[in-house]
Amino acid sequence: MANRYWNEYQKNIADDHYYYERSCIRQTFFPGSETAFLKMMQDELGKDIFDDFRLHTCTGIGYHTDVVPLETTMTVVARIFSLMKERGYENLVPSCITSFGVFTEMCHMWQEHPELLEQTRENLYKACKREFDMPKNIAHPSDLIFKYRFELAEKMKYRLVNRFTGKPLNVVEHIGCHYAKLFPDKGVGKAEFPYVLAGMIEAWGGHVVDYPERRHCCGFGFRQYLVQENRGYSVSNTKKKLESMEPYEPDFIVSNCPGCSMFLDRWQYTIAEMEHKTYDREGYGIPVLTYEEMAGLLLGYDPWELGLQIHQVQSERLLDKIGIPYDPKQKYNSASGKILRAPEKPENLLV
Amino acid sequence: MADAALIATGYQVFDAHRKEELGYGIYKGVITSLDMEQMIKHGKILNANGDEPKRITFLQCVGSRDEKSGNHYCSKICCVTAVKQAIEVRKQLPKCEASVFYMDLRMWGQGFEEMYRTAQEKYGVSFVRGRISEAAGTFDGRVQLKSEDTLMGLPLKMTTDLLVLMVGMEASCGTKVLGKSCDISGDYGFIRTVNPHLYDNETGRPGLFAAGTCKRPMSVSDSINDARSAANAIKDYLETLG
Ligand code: SF4
Numbered sequence: 001m002a003n004r005y006w007n008e009y010q011k012n013i014a015d016d017h018y019y020y021e022r023s024c025i026r027q028t029f030f031p032g033s034e035t036a037f038l039k040m041m042q043d044e045l046g047k048d049i050f051d052d053f054r055l056h057t058c059t060g061i062g063y064h065t066d067v068v069p070l071e072t073t074m075t076v077v078a079r080i081f082s083l084m085k086e087r088g089y090e091n092l093v094p095s096c097i098t099s100f101g102v103f104t105e106m107c108h109m110w111q112e113h114p115e116l117l118e119q120t121r122e123n124l125y126k127a128c129k130r131e132f133d134m135p136k137n138i139a140h141p142s143d144l145i146f147k148y149r150f151e152l153a154e155k156m157k158y159r160l161v162n163r164f165t166g167k168p169l170n171v172v173e174h175i176g177c178h179y180a181k182l183f184p185d186k187g188v189g190k191a192e193f194p195y196v197l198a199g200m201i202e203a204w205g206g207h208v209v210d211y212p213e214r215r216h217c218c219g220f221g222f223r224q225y226l227v228q229e230n231r232g233y234s235v236s237n238t239k240k241k242l243e244s245m246e247p248y249e250p251d252f253i254v255s256n257c258p259g260c261s262m263f264l265d266r267w268q269y270t271i272a273e274m275e276h277k278t279y280d281r282e283g284y285g286i287p288v289l290t291y292e293e294m295a296g297l298l299l300g301y302d303p304w305e306l307g308l309q310i311h312q313v314q315s316e317r318l319l320d321k322i323g324i325p326y327d328p329k330q331k332y333n334s335a336s337g338k339i340l341r342a343p344e345k346p347e348n349l350l351v
Numbered sequence: 352m353a354d355a356a357l358i359a360t361g362y363q364v365f366d367a368h369r370k371e372e373l374g375y376g377i378y379k380g381v382i383t384s385l386d387m388e389q390m391i392k393h394g395k396i397l398n399a400n401g402d403e404p405k406r407i408t409f410l411q412c413v414g415s416r417d418e419k420s421g422n423h424y425c426s427k428i429c430c431v432t433a434v435k436q437a438i439e440v441r442k443q444l445p446k447c448e449a450s451v452f453y454m455d456l457r458m459w460g461q462g463f464e465e466m467y468r469t470a471q472e473k474y475g476v477s478f479v480r481g482r483i484s485e486a487a488g489t490f491d492g493r494v495q496l497k498s499e500d501t502l503m504g505l506p507l508k509m510t511t512d513l514l515v516l517m518v519g520m521e522a523s524c525g526t527k528v529l530g531k532s533c534d535i536s537g538d539y540g541f542i543r544t545v546n547p548h549l550y551d552n553e554t555g556r557p558g559l560f561a562a563g564t565c566k567r568p569m570s571v572s573d574s575i576n577d578a579r580s581a582a583n584a585i586k587d588y589l590e591t592l593g
Contacts, residue, residue, distance in 0.1 A: 192371045210377075212487040212495040247490040 009190040013147045014137040017048045019089035021080060023096030024057050026258045026290075032307035034095050036296040037141050044155055044299065045148055050087055055080060060098035064222045071123065074116065077106045078124040082132035092135040093144060097257040100140045101178030104186050107134050138186075140179060142256040142291050146188055146196045149203040157300040160206030162251070163323040168207040169251040172286070173197035174241075174264060176257025177217055197254055197291060204298055213244035219267070220259035235274075238267040242279045242286070249280070252287040252318050254294050264288045265312045272348035283350045285313035297324055304330050314351045354592055355558040355585045358542055359578070360525035362564035365414025365422070365518040373413065373516060378488040381514045384409075384432055391439045396447075396513075399492045404512035406448040407440050408496060409433040410483050415519030415568075416454065422539060426519030427568040430457045433517050434470050441474040447512075450477040452498060460570065481507065486514055520568040533559060542566050552577070552584040560585055 062068035110117035180187025189195030219237025367375035379399035522540035530536030537543030562581035
């Protein structure tokens with residue numbers, strides 16, 4: 001019964017031939033995730049995903065903090081679409097959930113107000129002599145992984161199952177607000193019970209935790225974090241979610257938004273420092289993964305190449321539960337094998 | 352072949368699954384006013400765990416006066432029903448709290464405004480002006496609610512054993528099909544009459560009449576009166592045929 005709503009709403013996700021827009025912040029927060037996505041799509045599934053080195057910001061964070069005016073955002077987005085057109089693509093897959101929201105919103109505004117579209121065409125042409133078309137299909141990478149979740153499952157070496165107990169792992173899924181709350185029909189499963197991550201978790205053997213604050217915002221909220229004085233709002237929202245999920249003893253959290261993954265992870269350190277409180281039994285915190293990291297781990301990609309050591313809450317205990325091997329000595333080595341210094345250990349959150 | 356026919360295909364209750372944010376069909380503690388009526392009738396009001404509930408919350412206007420479900424009209428009967436059910440809860444379970452979340456209370460009909468007052472003064476039912484934006488299941492099988500108390504201007508979060516959705520009235524499938532096939536379909540799929548004030552049983556098609564909730568939400572007494580009126584209208588019509 002719980003699947004009823006999630007399954008009722010399915011969005012149109014093009015099969016193939018996507019233009020990939022990398023994210024400004026994801027490459028820093030989760031350095032292995034975008035590479036893992038490309039590997040999955042191109043190598044595992046043989047899809048045509050074009051990774052364009054010429055791409056630039058969508059202005060999303062500036063737009064949502066009122067630093068960048070709407071006309072500028074429209075023109076910058078139009079430039080991205082013009083680059084896509086130049087490469088001969090019609091389907092767009094933006095890595096960041098905020099970019100996904102911004103692109104969807106701009107297209108919606110242009111459809112509703114053709115005069116804005118004309119103005120943007122003019123602005124873009126004046127600025128850089130470029131022309132653009134709106135994408136035929138905008139999908140988030142999590143949509144694509146969701147679409148091909150069963151094909152990927154066939155290639156996976158591991159499942160979301162606790163190898164010691166044989167039971168499905170308890171997974172908390174958290175959907176970025178800009179995925180379906182702006183335009184519910186643009187998200188798999190719509191806004192209230194999005195199915196995009198839940199579908200992956202179920203297909204790969206895990207159990208989706210349905211906890212009271214599941215639909216609550218992670219607290220990032222752009223201004224709530226970016227204006228330093230407001231950070232209390234941000235951390236208190238994350239705390240609300242963590243407290244609500246704690247009784248269900250989640251094995252990990254997975255999210256499809258950079259802000260959510262970042263803050264659900266990092267604020268665990270902050271709360272541990274402020275209140276000596278962690279949300280697992282042993283004091284290590286609840287690991288937070290991106291959906292690419294979750295998929296990549298199950299496909300057998302190296303945890304350190306996926307960048308799990310960059311997270312605040314460390315993942316070895318989760319890897320042990322699933323039975324994924326890892327080399328502790330390689331954890332803080334660079335890609336070229338250089339030994340990097342391990343980060344300092346927090347006082348209250350065990351690592 | 353008959354000289355006259357009366358459409359009395361009635362209504363159906365709003366399918367609460369469509370208000371997905373309220374969790375009907377997902378959380379066992381979320382029920383409809385129909386479910387509650389059955390429990391009251393059998394004298395067995397139980398929560399999702401089969402225990403006696405400590406708090407029951409009613410939510411008005413589910414599927415009525417609502418942009419999302421596309422029904423902008425008032426269903427007319429649910430305010431009275433909620434107040435009645437809340438009183439019944441307090442009578443059957445004196446230790447159980449009962450609260451009603453409303454937009455405004457529309458106590459149509461004689462004696463109902465007094466019943467609303469009695470619910471507060473005699474039975475201690477509390478009334479909160481606000482819509483519930485989200486219901487979610489809790490670890491112990493209860494339901495967590497988020498709302499805003501619009502009189503206080505404050506957000507509100509509470510946990511309840513049962514959330515009762517006061518589901519509104521919609522045109523039944525039969526009403527919609529007949530309305531379309533006879534070209535007398537009006538707003539929201541209800542049957543359209545010639546004039547809702549003066550010729551409210553005439554459909555504009557010779558010999559075809561309509562009565563009751565196939566036209567719009569009505570209470571039982573309104574429906575009985577309307578049935579009488581339709582019988583008279585048909586009689587008058589048959590007399591004109593000679
Ligand atoms: S009768 Fe009351 S609960 Fe029912 S739709 Fe009208 S105002 Fe809402």
